[in-house]
Amino acid sequence: MNFFERQHQVRRISHRLVLLFLTAVLGIVLLVNLIALTAFDVWSAPVADLLTAIIVISAVTMAIIGLTSLVRMASLKNGGGGAVARKLGGVYVPDDTRDPQLRRLRNVVEEMAIASGVGVPEVYVLAQEGGINAFAAGWSPSDSAVAVTRGALERLNRDELQGVIAHEFSHVINGDMRLNIRLMGVLFGIMALAVAARIGLYSARGRNAAPILMVALGALIVGYIGVLMGRLIKAAVSRQREYLADASAVQYTRQTEGLTGALKKIGGIDEGSKLRDGHVEDVSHMLFGEGMNFSNAFATHPPLHERIKMLDPSFDPAELDELSKRWSSAPPSGMQEDKAKGLTEGLASGAAPAGQAPAAPEAGGAQGHRVPVQSQDVVADIGSPEAASYQQAGEILRRIPEELMNGVRDHERVVPIVFGLLFSEQQDVRTQQHQALAGRYGQQMADAALSEAQDLAQLDPGLRLPLLEVAFSALRNRHSNELNPIMDSAAELIGADGRLSMFEYCLGTLLHRELYEAIHHSSPWRSPRRHTLAGNAEAIAKLLAVLARAGQDGAQAAEAAYLAGMARLLPNARIPFRLPEQGLIELDAIWPALDGLDSREKQHVVASMVEVISHDGVVTVEEAELLRTVCALLHCPLPPLEGVRGPGTGGVPTT
Structure with a gap:
């Protein structure tokens, strides 16, 4: 099952949940x-009075359940994944942390984010929790957070931590986080009825106290029965998603030892995966391991030995008893295990661990590097990064100069670096951009951006967007009042020369989406209704035309690539090849329609895009940047295309 089928499955599960919820209500x-x-003896009343009573009772009951569910889901959505982590006592891990354990955690998260094609989530540590556990929370990848316990940091080695983080990224990619928030909202709404009934029990007074007590007691019983059924549904859904996340984590890392090692340590240490926080019941279905003791029917995770057996058929459950005896006096230390493998050097500074030295630049990168690509391979990789994607992500991050990596993790330097990425190579335009920043932010910011631009000029073009993706984490943690001016300044820098390059469009669009979602907790591209391929043929044709011209030499080759993409996606459409009159900026209008497509129709759009860029058998940096940008806007996370370096060829009319 590929990413698009999993998305369709999650949507079906969500629809079933809504149906089950409505049935329960x-x-x-x-x-x-x-x-x-019965309590107020209304059965013998006139029909009109009976109907009025039924309407009033039904409206009040549905309002209590429905409104509290909606309010709960809205609060969880607007707070982002970080709100859930902070509720459990999570402490934010600074982007520029020098603590070896925290730096190792951030390195693993950043590598997994680049490998999977999603933004770097906020990272938290549950410092008071000694058990081994983790969770991912948020409404979408753009406002997601990953939290791990202190026990996971201390007990797991890098491979095991990588397996746990890969498991959590599977939940991010597959849409499980939104499903989890809906489950939390539904259960909260049903629980609200029981709470209201309890209040009624305590407040019943006067001559009508007896019927009020009867109603309150009945509603209390009904409410708790509803909660019971809701928890059964939650547990059943969660157990199935955990098996999928385990399998995905192994696919991402291409080794079972890390994930099975983490699961064995849960079974072998005294703390296990249990959390002590009082809110653990709310998030039990979101955790990596069972957060509290449940009976089998209410367990949100499959039994530990079954999860390990699925990954390692040779596993003997008696091994957990042996590990428990061994670790009872000397619990495992993940950092010591890493040290024995030579993987801890350089962690304090964020450098590559020993044994993972930065890769040397390939010869010819500066002249442009072209890579063969197949549409079926790219589509298969979306939402399903392989071990090669993870290794390539590590190489990408190691190829970015350490000084720049430290800069985009720094709260103060990240803004001038992002601005520096947009500075022109032309001196007169640079002067204009410098003056614009000085007028808005002052001389110090303008000088800093200009200085960063000079250093960034030496950066391999294929590393610019990955650098920006790491920068998003630090940007999102600035105050929301600062984010709109950053977007406005970026737009001013892009428009300084009256032209719009492919890279400028991709960077500006991704920056706008990421910061917009950080402020509003919703996507600027989300369409309120569903769209179809046939109904948006003109929008799709415009996108394919831009993509064809970006990667082909000459109008004739571009038209041939465009027609190949259209033939694959919309064979009956007869839309001639033509570029947008106003240039790339016209693409802004098509994103809501394309993002409103069904997940399986998005799959066909992506395949047709790859058909266009692979028409000449190779992919350039410009093509790769636009493809990755479009996939991000359509919420189809694309791993990095292997080997894309150097400037691309071709071009698009500028505005």
């Missing part, structure tokens, strides 16, 4: 009506 409303009408 309907059952609760009927039972509350039955109890209330």
Whole structure:
């Protein structure tokens, strides 16, 4: 099952949850009506009065459940994944941390983000929790957070931590986080009825106290039965998603030892995976391991030995007893295990660990490097990064100069670096950009951006967007009042020369989306309704035309590539090849329609895009940047294309 099928499956599960929720609410409303009408002896009343009573009782019951569910989901959505982590006592891990354990955690998260094609999430540590556990939370990848316990940091080695983080990224990529928030909202709404009933029990007074007590007691019982059923549903859904996340984590890292090692340590240490925080029940279905003791029916995770057996068929459950005896007096130390493998050097500074030295630049990179690509391979990689993607992500990050990596992790330097990426090579345009920044931010910021631009001029073009993706983490943690001016300044820098290059468009568009979602917790591209391929043929044709011209030499070759893409996607459409009159900026209008497509139709769009860029058998940096940008806007996370370096060829009319 590929990414698009998994997305379709998650949507189907969400629809089933809504149906189950509505069924449960309907059952609760009927039972509350039955109890209330009996308690107040309304059955013998006139039909009009009986109907009025039923309507009032039903409306009040549904309002309590429905409104509290919606409010709960809205609060979780607007707070982002970080709000969930902070609720459990999570402490934010600074982007520029020098602590070896925290730096190792951030390195693993950054590598996994680049490998999977999603933004670097916020990173938290549950410092008070000695058990081994983790979770991912958020409404979308752009506002997601990954949290690990202190026990996971201390007990797991790098391979094991990598396996756990890969497991959590699977939840991010597959859409499980949104499903988890909906589950939390539904259960909270049903629980609200029980809480309201409890209040009614304590407040019943006067001559009508007896029927009120009867109604409150009945509603309390019905509410808790509803909660019971909701938890059963939550547990069943969660167990299936955990098996998929385990399998995905192995696919991402291409080794089972890390994930099985983490699971064995959970079974072998005294703390296991249990959390002590009082809110653990709310997030039990989001955790890497079982967060509290449940009976089998309510367990949110498969039994530990079954998870290990699925990954390692030779596993003997008796091994957990032996590990428990061994670790009872001397618990495992992940950092010591890494040290024995020579993997801890350089962690304090964020440098590559020993044994993972930065790769030397390839010969000919400055002249442009072209790479063969197949559409079926790219589509298969979306949302499903392989071990090669993870290794390539590590290489990409190691090839970025350490000084720049430290800069984009720094709260103060990250902004001038992002601005520096947009500085022109032409001296007169640079002067204009410098003056614009000085007028908005002052001389110090303008000078800093100009200085960064001079250093960035030596950066391999294929590393610019990965550098920006790491920078997003530090940018998102600035105050929301600072983010709109950053977007406005970026737009001013891009428009300084009256032209719009492919890289400028990609960087500006990704920056706008990322910061917009950080402020509003919703995508600027999300369409309120579903769209179809046939109904958006003109928008798709415009995108393919731009992509064809970006990677082909000459109008004739571009038209041939465009027609190949259209033939694959919309064979019956007869839309001639033509470039947007106003240039790349016209693409802004098509994103809501394309993002509103069904997940399986998005798959066809991506395949047709790859058909266009591979028409000449190779892919250039410009093509790769636009492809990765479009996939990000359509919420189809694309791993980096292997070997893309150096400037591309071709061009698009500028505005």
